[in-house]
Amino acid sequence: xxxxxxxxxxxxxxxxxxxxxxxxxxxxxxxxxxxxxxxxxxxxxxxxxxxxxxxxxxxxxxxxxxxxxxxxxxxxxxxxxxxxxxxxxxxxxxxxxxxxxxxxxxxxxxxxxxxxxxxxxxxxxxxxxxxxxxxxxxxxxxxxxxxxxxxxxxxxxxxxxxxxxxxxxxxxxxxxxxxxxxxxxxxxxxxxxxxxxxxxxxxxxxxxxxxxxxxxxxxxxxxxxxxxxxxxxxxxxxxxxxxxxxxxxxxxxxxxxxxxxx
Amino acid sequence: xxxxxxxxxxxxxxxxxxxxxxxxxxxxxxxxxxxxxxxxxxxxxxxxxxxxxxxxxxxxxxxxxxxxxxxxxxxxxxxxxxxxxxxxxxxxxxxxxxxxxxxxxxxxxxxxxxxxxxxxxxxxxxxxxxxxxxxxxxxxxxxxxxxxxxxxxxxxxxxxxxxxxxxxxxxxxxxxxxxxxxxxxxxxxxxxxxxxxxxxxxxxxxxxxxxxxxxxxxxxxxxxxxxxxxxxxxxxxxxxxxxxxxxxxxxxxxxxxxxxxxxxxxxxxxxxxxxxxxxxxxxxxxxxxxxxxxxxxxxxxxxxxxxxxxxxxxxxxxxxxxxxxxxxx
Numbered sequence: 001x002x003x004x005x006x007x008x009x010x011x012x013x014x015x016x017x018x019x020x021x022x023x024x025x026x027x028x029x030x031x032x033x034x035x036x037x038x039x040x041x042x043x044x045x046x047x048x049x050x051x052x053x054x055x056x057x058x059x060x061x062x063x064x065x066x067x068x069x070x071x072x073x074x075x076x077x078x079x080x081x082x083x084x085x086x087x088x089x090x091x092x093x094x095x096x097x098x099x100x101x102x103x104x105x106x107x108x109x110x111x112x113x114x115x116x117x118x119x120x121x122x123x124x125x126x127x128x129x130x131x132x133x134x135x136x137x138x139x140x141x142x143x144x145x146x147x148x149x150x151x152x153x154x155x156x157x158x159x160x161x162x163x164x165x166x167x168x169x170x171x172x173x174x175x176x177x178x179x180x181x182x183x184x185x186x187x188x189x190x191x192x193x194x195x196x197x198x199x200x201x202x203x204x205x206x207x208x209x210x211x212x213x214x215x216x217x218x219x220x221x222x223x224x225x226x227x228x229x230x231x232x233x234x235x236x237x238x239x240x241x242x243x244x245x246x247x248x249x250x251x252x253x254x255x256x257x258x259x260x261x262x
Numbered sequence: 263x264x265x266x267x268x269x270x271x272x273x274x275x276x277x278x279x280x281x282x283x284x285x286x287x288x289x290x291x292x293x294x295x296x297x298x299x300x301x302x303x304x305x306x307x308x309x310x311x312x313x314x315x316x317x318x319x320x321x322x323x324x325x326x327x328x329x330x331x332x333x334x335x336x337x338x339x340x341x342x343x344x345x346x347x348x349x350x351x352x353x354x355x356x357x358x359x360x361x362x363x364x365x366x367x368x369x370x371x372x373x374x375x376x377x378x379x380x381x382x383x384x385x386x387x388x389x390x391x392x393x394x395x396x397x398x399x400x401x402x403x404x405x406x407x408x409x410x411x412x413x414x415x416x417x418x419x420x421x422x423x424x425x426x427x428x429x430x431x432x433x434x435x436x437x438x439x440x441x442x443x444x445x446x447x448x449x450x451x452x453x454x455x456x457x458x459x460x461x462x463x464x465x466x467x468x469x470x471x472x473x474x475x476x477x478x479x480x481x482x483x484x485x486x487x488x489x490x491x492x493x494x495x496x497x498x499x500x501x502x503x504x505x506x507x508x509x510x511x512x513x514x515x516x517x518x519x520x521x522x523x524x525x526x527x528x529x530x531x532x533x534x535x536x537x538x539x540x541x542x543x544x545x546x547x548x549x550x551x552x553x554x555x556x557x558x559x560x561x562x563x564x565x566x567x568x569x570x571x572x573x574x575x576x577x578x579x580x581x582x583x584x585x586x587x588x589x590x591x
Contacts, residue, residue, distance in 0.1 A: 015382040022371065022379050029370045098365035104332055105360035106426070107352050108383040262364075 015108055019116040027120060033086035037121075038128040040081075041074040045132055049140035061204055064232070068143065071136055072227035073198040076161060076220050078128045080193055082121040083165025084186050088172035090117060092182035095173075101262045110261050118166055125162055146233050153230040160244035161223035167251025168219065174258035196221045216240070219247045283308050283430055283461050284329060289338035291324050298324040300485035301338075306430075311452065311462045313476030313493070315469065321485040322465045323363060326432050329463070330360045343429060356385055359428035359460075361419040363435045369408035373399060373418060376407065377425060384426035393421045397451060413444035420451060424460070431455060434465040449474055504543045505564040510535045511556045518554055522546050536564070 008016065027033060048054045054066040061069050091114065094100050100110035136142030145151050172189065176182035194200070196211075197220035206212055215221030222243040229236035282305035291299040299321045306312040316322045327333040329340055331347035331354050340347050345354045367376050377394060381387035394400050397417040402410065410418065416436055423431050433452070437445040452475055456462055466472055472479045473493040481489040481496065489496055516528050519537055524546045527538035537547055544563050551558045 011382075011385070018379055018382045022368075022375060025375070026368055026370050094368070097369075098362075099368055101362060102365035102367060102422075105330060105355060105362060105365075106380065106383045107355045107385075 012108070016112060016116065019108070019112055020119050023113075023116045023120050024123075027124075033081070033090075033121075034124060036085045037078050037081035037124050038131070041077050041128060041132055042135075045071070045074055045136060045140070049136065055140070061202070066202065067136075067140060068231070069202055069204065069228070070198075071132065071142055072224045072231060073202070074132055075129055075158065075227055076197040076223040077194060077199055078125050078132070079158070079162045079165045079223065080190065080197065080220055082125045083162065083167075083169040084172060084189050084193075086186070087117060087121060087166070087169040088176060088182040088186050089179050091170075091173035092176045093179040095260065095262060096179055098262070104261060114170075114259075121166065122162065129158065143231070145231060150230055150233050153236060154227060156241065157223060157226035157230055157236065157244070160241060160248060161219060161226075163248035164219035164223070164244050164251060167248050167255060170255035170259065171251050174255050174260070193218060193220045197224050217243055219244060222247075280307050282306055283343055284312075284463070285339075285341045286325070286329060287339045289325065289328060289340065290336045291321075291328060291333060292336055297485050299328070299335075302480075302482065302485065302487050303338075304480050304487060304490060306461060306463060308461050309456070309459060310477040311456050311464055311475050313472040313479035314463065314465045314482060315467065315472045315479050316482035317467055320467075320482045322467075322482055323434060324485075325482065326360075326434055326463065326465055327362075330354070330358060330362075330432055332362075356426060357429050359423035359426055359431045361423040361431070361433045361436065363438075365419075366415075367407040367418075370406050372404050372406060373410070374403040376418065377421060380422045380425050386427050388425055388427045390421070390425060393424060396454070397421050398447075413440050413447070416440060416444075416448060417451070420448075420455075424455065428460060430461045430463065432463045432465070435467070436464070437466070437468065437471060445471070504538070504540055506537045506539075506544050506547050506561065507534055507564055508537075508547070508558045508561040509533055511551070511558055514556060518550055518556075519547065522550055 048067055048070055054070070057063050057065050094113065100113060103110040103113055133142070133144070137144050145154050168189065172185045173182060176185055196215045196218050197203075198206075198215075203212070203215055203221065203224060206215070216225065216239070222240040226236040226240040226244065229240075284304075284306035286305070287303050289299050289302045290297075302321070302325055304312075314322050314325060324333065328335045329342060329347060331351040334348055342354055343357055345357075347354050371379075373394070374390075377390035381390050391400075394403065397420055399414060399417055399421065402414055405414075407415070407418070420431075420433070420436070423433065436452070437448050440448065449471065452462060452464065464472070464475060476493050478491065479489075479493050479496055480487050510530070510533060514535065519525050519528050519535075522539070524541045524543045525537055525539040529536040529538065537543065539546075544561070548558065548561065
């Protein structure tokens with residue numbers, strides 16, 4: 001997609017910009033996706049940041065606070081929300097109603113609408129994560145990575161996680177024959193994957209080796225593990241990054257193969 | 263009135279010296295074992311309104327989808343403005359505006375936003391504001407797509423089909439689902455578009471619409487062109503199936519009707535009699551009743567609805583191969 005953008009004439013770039021702007025306008029008119037990806041994690045951050053006991057270092061979490069532990073989970077929650085919160089249903093609706101078919105008769109192919117949807121979700125994720133990290137650091141004393149390397153690993157972890165979640169969302173959109181089924185797939189994927197990111201119970205609190213093993217190989221668990229280590233200035237190791245990259249590749253290839261335009 | 267002499271370019275193929283803007287040659291397209299288009303050929307001349315008329319499932323939409331590059335034909339060649347619809351898809355879409363069935367816009371996009379967005383897709387877009395005004399949508403600029411009436415949606419789809427200043431506009435089932443008044447309004451709009459010099463391919467299953475608008479009509483049935491001519495010429499042929507329905511008066515003798523040269527059939531449906539024939543059937547029947555001293559009540563002509571006209575027209579080619587017809591249904 002980036003190579004596509006480079007080749008575009010100024011006029012076609014303008015068309016893509018307008019397409020993105022239009023999709024943002026439409027998303028603001030029906031802001032469920034924005035509430036889930038921005039509002040909910042923001043509220044959770046403020047709530048947990050305001051409870052003194054969550055801010056104290058705890059031996060149970062290896063000498064760090066619950067809050068420090070929870071921020072990576074919130075970031076992964078954002079990436080999960082932009083990938084499968086509303087994207088599959090939106091795309092399935094566009095397909096069923098014939099929005100994609102309508103575009104297929106213009107010089108701009110319907111794949112651009114997909115690209116625009118991905119773009120606005122990346123923008124939403126970047127905005128939400130910036131707010132969470134910024135507010136966490138400024139208001140609640142969140143410790144940020146202390147080295148350039150730490151930041152780079154954090155960024156890499158975020159990029160690989162969103163590649164995996166967006167890929168999963170595209171797969172769900174490709175497989176769902178109707179918007180209703182897309183909605184059901186979203187819910188079926190969202191809650192287990194959110195659980196395995198430690199949203200309800202911190203991953204460190206899960207004293208089941210089977211569940212920990214599963215968490216290590218699903219995108220959300222691997223994302224949290226990678227982010228957790230990089231926020232603490234440690235190396236996350238290759239394993240979670242490889243897991244994320246693997247999912248990103250598998251989901252993208254599957255979506256490209258399975259997606260139907262009408 | 264239907265036969266505006268200057269509108270007629272050729273009978274029934276392309277005229278000498280006129281380069282067709284669309285040439286479809288031996289087009290075939292099947293979906294699995296279902297044959298949708300079975301050896302269709304036709305040409306469309308610049309500046310005409312060319313009708314593709316047929317029942318639902320006849321192969322009309324598949325034909326225009328192949329012509330506009332959305333589907334790859336199994337066999338046959340298509341040339342549109344000298345372009346190959348598959349290979350030169352993007353240029354084709356710059357120059358051919360298309361309005362398809364089962365296509366829509368995002369529910370909450372406003373009319374003006376949709377027009378601005380679609381205008382940005384083209385090299386030389388038309389003035390969207392002016393187009394909206396021409397199509398009577400000036401007052402709906404701020405309305406959501408989902409809130410538009412059926413007629414407004416269709417008019418917006420015409421605006422979007424014309425926003426790129428196309429040389430050809432393909433309009434598929436434009437008036438299906440519209441009330442008669444909205445349909446007639448749409449017809450004058452289509453004539454207006456033609457007057458701007460745009461060649462129009464009009465897909466429809468309304469005989470009346472084809473008669474009113476088209477310079478030439480290709481009748482499609484079971485994936486084949488069964489007739490291709492001026493609508494008036496087709497109309498004469500379909501007149502063989504004119505029908506008059508009336509409530510049978512006391513003491514009606516069918517012989518009275520059969521004696522009329524115009525009559526080719528008499529059917530009884532309960533209280534009703536349906537007289538089938540040609541020419542000025544209605545007048546002939548009423549006069550015959552009058553002469554016999556009978557009072558026919560509730561006389562109503564069943565004008566050439568498409569089904570009848572079709573049956574008359576497609577009977578000839580399909581009668582010889584009835585088994586083929588069955589297997590394709």
